Amino acid sequence: MKEMTIRHVVENDLKTIHRIERSAFKNSYPRSFLKALCRNNKQTFLVAQKEDKVIGYVIANYYGDEGHIISIAIDSSERRRQVGVKLMNSIINVLKKLQVTEIRLEVRKSNIKARKFYEALGFKYLCTIPEYYGDENGMLYTLSIADTSCMLEQCLNSQSLA
Numbered sequence: 035m036k037e038m039t040i041r042h043v044v045e046n047d048l049k050t051i052h053r054i055e056r057s058a059f060k061n062s063y064p065r066s067f068l069k070a071l072c073r074n075n076k077q078t079f080l081v082a083q084k085e086d087k088v089i090g091y092v093i094a095n096y097y098g099d100e101g102h103i104i105s106i107a108i109d110s111s112e113r114r115r116q117v118g119v120k121l122m123n124s125i126i127n128v129l130k131k132l133q134v135t136e137i138r139l140e141v142r143k144s145n146i147k148a149r150k151f152y153e154a155l156g157f158k159y160l161c162t163i164p165e166y167y168g169d170e171n172g173m174l175y176t177l178s179i180a181d182t183s184c185m186l187e188q189c190l191n192s193q194s195l196a
């Protein structure tokens with residue numbers, strides 16, 4: 035099996051990240067925004083790489099002890115192979131080291147696959163944000179880092195950042 039690594043983003047990754055982002059989301063972030071995140075949030079912007087190919091990414095930021103997942107997407111041909119859970123495990127470990135104790139994220143109400151993914155990781159539904167996406171409500175989920183689920187625990191230490 036080809037080995038997967040998780041590492042911090044570099045600007046050369048942005049073309050592939052933008053392609054994955056566009057194919058995953060109806061209202062995808064423009065490349066200029068991804069570039070700004072890459073420059074300003076490098077510590078909390080991770081990519082999954084298989085051989086020499088970027089196959090997924092997660093972007094977060096934090097303010098004080100609260101972290102926020104800005105975006106996560108996996109190349110459609112690589113989904114359901116635990117890439118997402120490994121990226122989330124890695125970003126949680128990064129955020130823990132930055133003294134974050136709680137992580138929040140928003141997800142479209144209709145994005146049932148992503149909601150199941152977050153719930154499998156132990157995220158709890160907190161409330162609905164009306165028209166968060168303009169055309170759809172957002173569901174706000176939260177994870178207390180002390181409560182990391184079994185699925186995350188199983189991955190602990192299985193990935194180290196390059």
Ligand SMILES: CC(C)(COP(=O)(O)OP(=O)(O)OC[C@H]1O[C@@H](n2cnc3c(N)ncnc32)[C@H](O)[C@@H]1OP(=O)(O)O)[C@@H](O)C(=O)NCCC(=O)NCCS
Nearest residue numbers: 058107108113114115116117118119141147148150151154
């Ligand atoms: C959501 C997403 C990031 C999940 O990544 P992934 O690598 O496919 O997920 P994993 O293989 O790590 O899944 C971990 C667990 O989450 C749950 N899960 C993931 N995808 C699921 C799906 N399509 N249906 C139901 N449960 C799912 C399962 O419990 C899974 O464990 P299992 O495969 O042992 O049953 C991926 O589907 C994706 O990129 N979607 C498009 C972008 C997106 O919607 N991002 C979230 C925006 S808020």
